[in-house]
Amino acid sequence: MKQAPFSRLLLALGLAWLLTNSARAHTSSTAWLQLVVSNRIAGAQLELPLRDLDEALGLDANDDGQLTWGELRRRETDLQALVQRGLPLRCGDAVPVWKLAGLQVSERSEVPCAVLRLSAQLPDEPTDLALDYHLFFDQDPLHRCLVGGAVTTVLSPEHRRFEVPSPGENGSAPIATGWTAFVREGVHHIWTGYDHLAFLLVLLLPAVLRRTPHGWLGAANFREAFFAVIKVVTAFTLAHSVTLALAAFETVRLPARLVEATIAASILVAAGLAWRKTQDGRIGGRQAWLTAFGFGLIHGFGFAGVLGELGLGSVGLAGPLLSFNLGVELGQLACVAVFLPVAFALRDTRFYRHGVWPLGTALVTLVAGGWFVERAFAVTFMPF
Amino acid sequence: MNRLLRPLFATCALALPASLPVHATRLPFTPPDDSAVVARLRPGGTGAAERQFRAARAALSASPTNLALALDVTRQAIRRARAEGDPRPLGHALTALGPWWTLSAPPVEILVLRATIRQSLHDFPAALADLNAAVARDPRHAAAWLTKATVHTVRGEVSEARAAAARLVMLADPLTAAVAVAQVAALDGQTAKAIPQLLRALERTPVTVTSPPEQREAAVWAGTVVAELLARSGRPAEAEKQFQTALHLAPGDPYLLGAWTDFLLDHQRAAEVLPLLREHAHVDALLLRFAEAQRAVSAGSEAASVAQLRARFDLARLRGDRLHLREEARFHLRLLGDFATARRLAEENWIIQKEPADARLLAETEPESAP
Numbered sequence: 003m004k005q006a007p008f009s010r011l012l013l014a015l016g017l018a019w020l021l022t023n024s025a026r027a028h029t030s031s032t033a034w035l036q037l038v039v040s041n042r043i044a045g046a047q048l049e050l051p052l053r054d055l056d057e058a059l060g061l062d063a064n065d066d067g068q069l070t071w072g073e074l075r076r077r078e079t080d081l082q083a084l085v086q087r088g089l090p091l092r093c094g095d096a097v098p099v100w101k102l103a104g105l106q107v108s109e110r111s112e113v114p115c116a117v118l119r120l121s122a123q124l125p126d127e128p129t130d131l132a133l134d135y136h137l138f139f140d141q142d143p144l145h146r147c148l149v150g151g152a153v154t155t156v157l158s159p160e161h162r163r164f165e166v167p168s169p170g171e172n173g174s175a176p177i178a179t180g181w182t183a184f185v186r187e188g189v190h191h192i193w194t195g196y197d198h199l200a201f202l203l204v205l206l207l208p209a210v211l212r213r214t215p216h217g218w219l220g221a222a223n224f225r226e227a228f229f230a231v232i233k234v235v236t237a238f239t240l241a242h243s244v245t246l247a248l249a250a251f252e253t254v255r256l257p258a259r260l261v262e263a264t265i266a267a268s269i270l271v272a273a274g275l276a277w278r279k280t281q282d283g284r285i286g287g288r289q290a291w292l293t294a295f296g297f298g299l300i301h302g303f304g305f306a307g308v309l310g311e312l313g314l315g316s317v318g319l320a321g322p323l324l325s326f327n328l329g330v331e332l333g334q335l336a337c338v339a340v341f342l343p344v345a346f347a348l349r350d351t352r353f354y355r356h357g358v359w360p361l362g363t364a365l366v367t368l369v370a371g372g373w374f375v376e377r378a379f380a381v382t383f384m385p386f
Numbered sequence: 387m388n389r390l391l392r393p394l395f396a397t398c399a400l401a402l403p404a405s406l407p408v409h410a411t412r413l414p415f416t417p418p419d420d421s422a423v424v425a426r427l428r429p430g431g432t433g434a435a436e437r438q439f440r441a442a443r444a445a446l447s448a449s450p451t452n453l454a455l456a457l458d459v460t461r462q463a464i465r466r467a468r469a470e471g472d473p474r475p476l477g478h479a480l481t482a483l484g485p486w487w488t489l490s491a492p493p494v495e496i497l498v499l500r501a502t503i504r505q506s507l508h509d510f511p512a513a514l515a516d517l518n519a520a521v522a523r524d525p526r527h528a529a530a531w532l533t534k535a536t537v538h539t540v541r542g543e544v545s546e547a548r549a550a551a552a553r554l555v556m557l558a559d560p561l562t563a564a565v566a567v568a569q570v571a572a573l574d575g576q577t578a579k580a581i582p583q584l585l586r587a588l589e590r591t592p593v594t595v596t597s598p599p600e601q602r603e604a605a606v607w608a609g610t611v612v613a614e615l616l617a618r619s620g621r622p623a624e625a626e627k628q629f630q631t632a633l634h635l636a637p638g639d640p641y642l643l644g645a646w647t648d649f650l651l652d653h654q655r656a657a658e659v660l661p662l663l664r665e666h667a668h669v670d671a672l673l674l675r676f677a678e679a680q681r682a683v684s685a686g687s688e689a690a691s692v693a694q695l696r697a698r699f700d701l702a703r704l705r706g707d708r709l710h711l712r713e714e715a716r717f718h719l720r721l722l723g724d725f726a727t728a729r730r731l732a733e734e735n736w737i738i739q740k741e742p743a744d745a746r747l748l749a750e751t752e753p754e755s756a757p
Binding site: 029 | 413416419420421423425427428470471472476477478480481484689694697702704705707
């Protein structure tokens with residue numbers, strides 16, 4: 003990197019910092035709830051604004067207006083009692099008891115929150131599972147609780163009951179239930195997670211080609227192409243399974259924005275390496291599968307972010323994790339099963355060698371560049 | 387090895403800007419130790435006003451149906467919400483009025499405060515119903531007429547607003563009455579007469595920083611209104627003088643800061659806006675102006691503020707709040723350049739609010755004025 007543009011970049015970053023504000027939004031009180039039901043366990047991740055918790059429980063013990071981690075942590079018993087009063091589960095006539103399995107802090111829409119990870123043992127045959135939400139309504143009727151990720155249900159003083167959809171009901175339910183739901187989520191994620199597909203695509207496009215002194219030619223036989231593809235996909239799978247597990251069980255945690263931006267950058271780098279595929283089939287001097295493995299590690303953290311949104315982190319169960327991963331693999335295999343025969347059939351045509359492969363790679367590079375700028379600088383301009 | 391490390395290094399270098407903080411959302415984490423501060427609960431500190439408010443709320447929760455205590459807590463909460471541009475105290479006010487909230491004929495004082503809260507939540511029809519009931523029972527209730535004049539003004543109902551303001555001339559102090567009359571005059575463009583009246587009323591009511599808070603609030607409100615009228619009548623020098631006087635009395639008043647920075651933005655003085663609003667970005671309407679100023683000073687530097695605003699509007703929509711239509715329309719118009727969405731929001735807003743600012747938004751999003 004040359005000296006001058008870099009220092010100019012730094013200057014621009016510095017300027018951007020000077021121009022920023024010192025904001026903490028003044029928003030109405032909002033709680034966030036994610037629910038998972040797996041077999042006979044209900045798991046929840048509940049994020050509550052610390053201001054509301056302080057008002058309800060008087061957390062700020064020394065009343066200096068600054069809430070410390072210690073002041074919050076010491077009140078775990080009261081938090082558990084508050085939750086049992088404030089959002090009791092109903093399962094037929096039974097009232098399962100919430101257990102506080104973990105406590106952390108977060109920031110939601112600029113508001114500092116406590117993160118309560120809860121779990122409850124359900125009766126043998128859980129039927130008509132519902133949740134009655136009353137938290138903070140007595141101190142602030144404008145309080146709202148937003149349940150779910152993609153589809154959101156708003157709980158308010160007028161609408162306090164949340165009926166937990168039972169397994170097998172429509173997949174667009176705001177919570178995931180049962181292991182099939184997690185398989186579905188996995189498939190759904192890989193099919194709609196264009197960045198993961200884009201990454202695979204730039205590695206797979208040249209897999210049915212080989213470089214010769216006479217330029218790019220089609221692979222000699224299906225076996226060659228098939229194994230090239232299998233190696234890439236398997237390496238990618240192994241790598242992201244490892245980091246997905248690490249992240250899901252919170253052994254390792256990376257900032258979401260960093261992960262997302264690096265995923266976009268990985269597509270750019272993989273595309274660059276694919277251009278330089280050498281004559282013996284190596285990409286960037288290494289086998290393509292090494293690239294897939296290296297960057298697969300980062301993509302795993304991305305999958306973990308999705309699982310977090312589904313509320314899996316709250317239960318920390320291996321079952322849903324495996325189901326989700328299985329779904330990702332199935333979704334991936336389905337794409338490969340469609341891609342490979344078509345690409346193999348077209349590999350010797352000019353259309354593929356001079357059209358699909360170079361233009362496809364260029365297009366993906368362009369899109370990934372856009373994603374990277376969006377994610378790294380927190381701006382939005384891309385349509386997807 | 388080098389050939390493998392280089393792409394990895396390149397990736398890390400590319401991802402570096404991603405570690406710059408954007409405050410909107412932070413994933414759950416465990417703080418390093420017990421002394422780590424996880425939240426600043428009262429940015430203003432625990433001052434006398436905070437202690438007084440807490441004591442009043444504690445007393446009320448001990449006897450929730452005590453009318454005098456409920457009125458006191460509600461008034462304090464409304465004042466705090468207004469002064470800090472913070473919707474949370476409105477929730478406290480709602481709680482205080484809980485026992486009376488659904489009554490059809492509560493005491494007149496409750497009716498007026500209930501209307502004020504409903505007005506703040508942009509439930510104007512319900513606010514007017516309360517106010518009409520209040521003035522029917524107590525035709526000499528100045529606060530009821532004032533709020534009624536304001537709500538009619540917001541809704542662009544000129545004749546009703548004028549009638550309510552006329553009542554105030556007999557019931558309220560000259561300054562308050564003059565502001566109410568001037569606001570109505572601004573609605574149908576009759577500013578020529580309203581401005582000198584309001585200026586005269588301001589001159590006759592000398593207010594300093596040591597005057598009682600109610601007098602200061604009235605003077606700041608009047609100063610803001612007259613400054614806006616002067617600016618709109620093409621008298622920027624006089625407008626600026628009025629703005630400065632009001633700012634001297636209430637440097638942190640959110641409404642005044644919004645009006646003053648709008649004036650600066652309109653007169654290509656965006657650089658002056660940044661230091662004024664840096665500490666007020668928690669108020670959505672002021673973050674909007676801050677972002678506009680950033681963009682005017684250095685295009686592109688508004689990216690983080692735009693992301694913040696977008697997140698706040700998204701959250702409001704998730705919650706089902708409809709308090710931000712005016713700001714959201716302006717956001718799409720001036721910061722995103724999305725005419726179609728701005729137009730739709732401006733029209734939606736026009737159904738609820740019809741103040742000069744709303745009319746201006748509607749005009750600026752006219753299909754003919756698109757670039």
